[in-house]
Amino acid sequence: MTGLLGPEEWQAVALSLRVAFWATLLSLPPGIAVAVALARGRFPGRQLLNVLVHLPLVLPPVVTGYLLLLTFGRRGPAGAFLADTFGIVLAFRWTGAALAAAIMGFPLMVRAIRLAVEAVDSRLEEASATLGASPLRVFLTVTLPLILPGVLAGAILSFAKAMGEFGATITFVSNIPGETQTLPSAIYAFLQVPGGESAALRLVLISIAIAMLALVASEYLSRAVARRIGAV
Amino acid sequence: MSLSVAIRHSFGNVTVDAAFDAPEGVTALFGRSGAGKTTVANAVAGLLRPQSGRIVLQGRVLLDSGRGVNLPPHHRRIGYVFQEGRLFPHLSVRGNLAYPGRFAGRRPPAAEFDRVVGMLGIGDLLDRQPQRLSGGEKQRVAIGRALLSAPEALLMDEPLAALDAARKEEILPYLEALRDEARIPILYVSHAMDEVARLATTLVLMSGGRVLRAGPAAELLADPELAPMIGLRDAGALLSGRLTRHHPDGLSEVAVSGGPLFLPHVAADPGTALRIRIEAQDIILSRNRPEGLSALNILPATVTAVHSGEGPGVMIQLRTGDEMLLARLTRRSAEALALVPGTPCHAVVKSVAVARGNVGRAKND
Numbered sequence: 386m387t388g389l390l391g392p393e394e395w396q397a398v399a400l401s402l403r404v405a406f407w408a409t410l411l412s413l414p415p416g417i418a419v420a421v422a423l424a425r426g427r428f429p430g431r432q433l434l435n436v437l438v439h440l441p442l443v444l445p446p447v448v449t450g451y452l453l454l455l456t457f458g459r460r461g462p463a464g465a466f467l468a469d470t471f472g473i474v475l476a477f478r479w480t481g482a483a484l485a486a487a488i489m490g491f492p493l494m495v496r497a498i499r500l501a502v503e504a505v506d507s508r509l510e511e512a513s514a515t516l517g518a519s520p521l522r523v524f525l526t527v528t529l530p531l532i533l534p535g536v537l538a539g540a541i542l543s544f545a546k547a548m549g550e551f552g553a554t555i556t557f558v559s560n561i562p563g564e565t566q567t568l569p570s571a572i573y574a575f576l577q578v579p580g581g582e583s584a585a586l587r588l589v590l591i592s593i594a595i596a597m598l599a600l601v602a603s604e605y606l607s608r609a610v611a612r613r614i615g616a617v
Numbered sequence: 618m619s620l621s622v623a624i625r626h627s628f629g630n631v632t633v634d635a636a637f638d639a640p641e642g643v644t645a646l647f648g649r650s651g652a653g654k655t656t657v658a659n660a661v662a663g664l665l666r667p668q669s670g671r672i673v674l675q676g677r678v679l680l681d682s683g684r685g686v687n688l689p690p691h692h693r694r695i696g697y698v699f700q701e702g703r704l705f706p707h708l709s710v711r712g713n714l715a716y717p718g719r720f721a722g723r724r725p726p727a728a729e730f731d732r733v734v735g736m737l738g739i740g741d742l743l744d745r746q747p748q749r750l751s752g753g754e755k756q757r758v759a760i761g762r763a764l765l766s767a768p769e770a771l772l773m774d775e776p777l778a779a780l781d782a783a784r785k786e787e788i789l790p791y792l793e794a795l796r797d798e799a800r801i802p803i804l805y806v807s808h809a810m811d812e813v814a815r816l817a818t819t820l821v822l823m824s825g826g827r828v829l830r831a832g833p834a835a836e837l838l839a840d841p842e843l844a845p846m847i848g849l850r851d852a853g854a855l856l857s858g859r860l861t862r863h864h865p866d867g868l869s870e871v872a873v874s875g876g877p878l879f880l881p882h883v884a885a886d887p888g889t890a891l892r893i894r895i896e897a898q899d900i901i902l903s904r905n906r907p908e909g910l911s912a913l914n915i916l917p918a919t920v921t922a923v924h925s926g927e928g929p930g931v932m933i934q935l936r937t938g939d940e941m942l943l944a945r946l947t948r949r950s951a952e953a954l955a956l957v958p959g960t961p962c963h964a965v966v967k968s969v970a971v972a973r974g975n976v977g978r979a980k981n982d
Contacts (some may be wrong), residue, residue, distance in 0.1 A: 511664050512703040514690035516766045517720035522691075526719070530707045 390591075394584055396563050396590055397571035404479060405547035408487035409540050412494060420498035421528075441553075442492040450556025453485055457557075463590055481558040482565050486550045490543035497542055501535020502528070534607045541603035548595060550603060568592055620644075620770050620802040624660045624670030624680075630833075633657065633667075633826040639770075639802040642818035643792075645834065646806045647847070653826040654806045659773050661804060662697050674770055674802075691720070696763030700775040702755040704747035710758050711743040715764030725765050736798075737761045737791055753784035757791065757965035764799075771795075771803040777812055785812070786974060792816055797980040810851035813949045814838065814894040815977040822846055839941035841924035841932035844897065849930065853896035854943045855910055857979055868968060874938025875916040879968050890979040898930060899970040900944035903963045904954055914966040918942060920956050935964055 390398065422428070423435055441449050457464040458476045467473040475481035505528055515522045529536075551569040558565040560574060572588045575581035623636035633653035646654045651835070659665035661672055663679065666674035666687055672680040674695070679688045704713050714734070719726040725733075747755060756776055763771060773792075777785045789812070789888050796803060796816060807813050813820065817834035822843065829846055830837055835855045836844055844852035858873035860883060863867040869883040871891055883891065906915060932952045935942045942964055946956075952979045956962065 506703075508699070508701070508703055509705060511690070512697065512699060513705075513716075515662050515664070515693075515695060515697040516717040517694075517723040517764065519689075519691050519720075522720065526716070527705060563866050 389556070390587060391584060393562055394571065394588055394591075397566050397568050397588065400479060400482075400563070400566065401548055402595075403566040404482045404486055405544050407480075408483045408547040409494075409544045411483070412487040412543060413536070413540060415453045416491060416494040416543070417498055417529075417532075417536065420495045420539075421502055421524075423495065423500045424502035432616070438495050441489050444455045446489065447556050448554025449488065450485060450553035453481075453488070453553065453557040457481065457484065468522055475558075477558050477561060477565060478497060479558075479564055482550075482554050482567060483558045485553040486547035488514075489553055490546035493546055494539035494543040497534050497539035498532060501532035501538075504535075505531045520521075534610045537606050537610060538603060541599055541606075544600055545596060547597075618675055618800060618802060620661070620675075620804065621673045622656060622657065622661060622670075624667040624672070626656060626660065626665070626667035626670070628678060631826055635821075635823065635826070635828045637821045637828055638873075639804050639821075640819060641800060641802055643796045643803045643805050643816045644819040644821060645813040645817035646804060646823055647808065647810070647813050647817075648823035649808055652808075652823040654823055655774055656810075656826075658772050658804060658806050658822075661770075662695050662772055663688060665695075666919075677769075686888045687772050693770045694767065694770030696766050696771045698756070698759050698763050698771065698773040698776045700778050702747075702752075702759040704750075704755055704758060704762070706747055706792050708747075709743070710739065710745050710747065710750070713747065713758060713762050714739075714743075714765055716762060723767050725767055730765060733761045733764050738795060751784070752780050753787045756780065756784075756788055759844040760788075760791065760795070766922060768801065770801050771799070773803065773808075774806045774926045775808070776805075778807075778809070782974070789815055789974075789977065793978045797978070810847060810853075811894075812973055814853065814855060814975070815892075835941075836895075839934060839943055841922050841934045841943060844924070844932045844943065844945075845926055849928075849932075849945060851896075852932065852943055852945060853899075853975075854885075854941050855893050856893045856895060856933075856937075856940050858891050858893060858940070860885050860887050860891055862887050873916075874940050875918065875964075876938070878916075878966075879913040881973065882974060885978065890981045892977050892979040893971065894975040894977075895942055895966055895971065896975070897943040897945035899944065899966060901965040902933065902935075902944055902946060902950075902954060902956065903965060904960075906963050907965060910965065912965045914968060916942075916964045916966070918962055918964045920958055920960040921960060922958055923951065923956060935962070937964060 442483045446447060455461050455609060475484055510523050510527050513527045518526060549569055554567060555570055560566050568588055572585045575585035618641045620639040625634045633656045646657060648654055669682040670680055677695050678686050679843045680686060706915050737759060737760060739757050742754055777788060805816055818832040820837045822829040829842060839854040856873045858871040861870045861872050863869050867882050868879045871878045871880055902941040916937045918937040920933055920935040921936050923931055925948060929947055930945055931948050933944045933946060933956060935944060
């Protein structure tokens with residue numbers, strides 16, 4: 386692999402994978418929680434939550450990135466708090482890229498999981514309760530297994546979005562090779578310099594390969610899960 | 618061991634206001650669709666919170682709206698068998714049966730698993746997925762799963778309604794065995810009189826959200842005044858008897874208190890206690906003992922009540938031995954025979970008129 390790609394290109398691929406992995410993994414628990422709340426919850430502010438979750442889908446990514454910078458930047462309220470209390474710095478770090486990717490992918494993840502939650506036959510959950518399961522156990526032993534295909538689909542979508550995120554990332558964490566230069570940022574950077582087309586092209590091919598692999602894997606996984614829970 | 622229910626709940630323009638006691642054995646909640654049966658069942662299970670009410674199971678208060686007590690379903694210990702089975706699609710049959718055992722206090726003894734599997738005849742299905750089961754198999758697994766949750770009462774909401782006659786007949790013997798062996802109240806919701814007549818020891822007649830009558834099933838089913846509510850075509854009383862012998866011509870002889878009864882072959886051993894439903898429309902009455910008649914069963918009887926309604930028919934209640942029968946005749950016939958309470962007569966029942974589904978097992982004393 387290293388023969389095929391220059392060190393800088395390789396770095397961008399590895400960084401993108403790392404950013405997408407953590408963005409997806411860490412947004413799964415809140416993603417499931419928000420999807421369940423939106424699908425089942427009857428609470429004031431549900432519509433507002435729905436709008437907030439979907440906002441990154443319709444806002445220009447640059448706006449989302451700038452808002453992140455205002456909030457999580459060194460001087461932003463959340464950024465200052467995280468830095469002073471936990472020593473966590475997001476701005477211009479790969480962790481910030483992961484946060485940007487997670488937020489951009491969040492609506493996609495929530496939509497997929499929410500659809501799955503809405504498709505769950507609540508009568509099965511009732512049956513589970515009459516058999517002795519507390520609400521938490523009902524969720525863990527019936528709801529969660531039944532929405533697993535949706536959770537997987539949501540995770541794959543979020544991962545794919547994270548791999549491709551560009552606008553919010555470059556605004557929030559810039560384009561620092563080795564730290565925040567993800568695949569799309571690297572392609573963009575190579576296209577800015579004379580003679581960079583061939584490197585850009587190699588990264589484009591890598592992008593296509595990763596995307597196709599993810600799609601095939603998701604198809605295979607969701608089929609396997611659907612078979613296991615008897616949806617086919 | 619009993620379940621006492623009193624609830625009141627309004628939704629839309631329907632009000633369910635029902636109170637009754639369910640002792641050990643099968644208490645059938647019988648009524649047309651929309652009579653409020655399922656509302657009562659869901660309130661008992663805790664799936665619906667009635668606006669007011671009190672539900673007590675074996676002295677344990679499950680619901681008392683006056684005191685703000687409302688146990689959640691998982692603390693009620695009521696096994697619920699739903700009409701559609703509701704097996705978990707992501708678990709095998711074995712996984713479904715073992716499911717309640719995952720929860721504290723619900724784990725049945727190991728021998729209980731084998732006993733229930735044996736009683737319901739589902740040993741060969743354990744490794745299958747629910748979607749590969751027939752309707753009848755699904756219901757048996759659902760019954761087994763409810764039994765394995767260590768319940769103190771069982772609820773069955775039309776468990777046979779989605780099944781055809783053959784599948785129904787496949788499950789009824791298991792339910793009879795359950796009624797006679799389980800020492801817990803079983804609340805059985807149904808709008809099918811044939812199932813109720815087969816299973817019920819106590820009957821709760823519901824209509825328009827209210828309880829019309831509640832009491833021992835044999836007594837209520839022999840009440841001519843209730844026949845219009847049960848449905849004239851479905852009316853019929855219960856006789857209890859004991860199988861005495863099988864005849865070589867394919868008939869089985871059953872001793873009931875009014876005399877011997879010859880029925881098409883009954884698949885049971887001599888000595889088995891049976892309950893037989895004789896439908897009111899299948900009885901012919903004769904003042905004199907008829908001769909030269911093809912019907913084999915002629916029970917001496919005495920008219921105890923005559924109930925005429927709006928239509929051209931009358932419902933006659935008869936005593937035969939120490940049990941009651943119901944006969945449905947035209948008003949014209951009743952007048953021609955001058956049937957009034959006290960009139961002696963003979964009740965004629967064709968053997969083949971007694972459908973196989975109308976002969977069930979009863980508890981052996």
